[in-house]
Amino acid sequence: MTPRVSIILPAYNEQGTIREVIDRLADLPIDKEIIVVDDASTDLTADEVRKSNTEIVHLTQAHNQGKGAAIRAALAVAQGEVCIIQDADLEYDPSEIPKLVQPILDGDVDVVYGSRFTQGMNPRMALPNRIVNRLLVWTVVLLFGRRISDEATCYKAIRTSVLRKMHLQCERFEFCPEVTAKAIRMGKRIKELPISYEPRSKAAGKKIRWTDGVEAFWTLFKHRFSRF
Secondary structure, eight states, X not given: OOOSEEEEEEESSOTTTHHHHHHHHHTOSSOEEEEXXXXXXXXXXXXXXXXXXSOOEEEEOSSOOOXXXXXHHHHTTOOSSEEEEOOXXXXXXXXXXXXXXXXXXXXXXXXXXXXXXXXXXXXTSOHHHHHHHHHHHHHHHHHHSOOOSOTTOSOEEEEHHHHHHTOOXXXXXXXXXXXXXXXXXXXXXXXXXXXXXXXXOTTTTOOOOHHHHHHHHHXXXXXXXXXX
């Protein structure tokens, strides 16, 4: 039977959390497939994935390419009506996925973002990250005339056919601004729903860099005017 939801799980050196994330995804009460993309991890991530008793689609990148490239690899084989991205750490709670995909399954919208900021920013989020997230909000307003409270959220649920029509080019974390820019240019309404969020530090394995912030702004600008 074809699943209704494809949960895309990019992973790079996440041996400490990957099995718990997979187990929690497996427990979700939705018709789903879990697509794990190991982005050429150098730790025991692959071993931890293989130890899981959950039925998954397990893809392995030949060399480390980045989150965006991993998502594109998963999208090529996704069978669900809806795709949603799940990070391999525990910053985002998998139990919130059903409420995020439901408006798309119901036919109400094609794009849903889980917003971390409807109740304000988590005080444990690093100051540079808070600043960049606020600047991204205003960049989207200035370039596209839309206000989105959390442009950079991991939890982006998108109708699979729509996501494929975007012809994604992303390699790393620019997946988020590319999808935002293209969804708006396609005339899609982005529905935001509140989610919980527990930020982790670089010491705990957070991989985003200051250069990814620069890339995010450039990606929004580039796709404001590019053809796709």
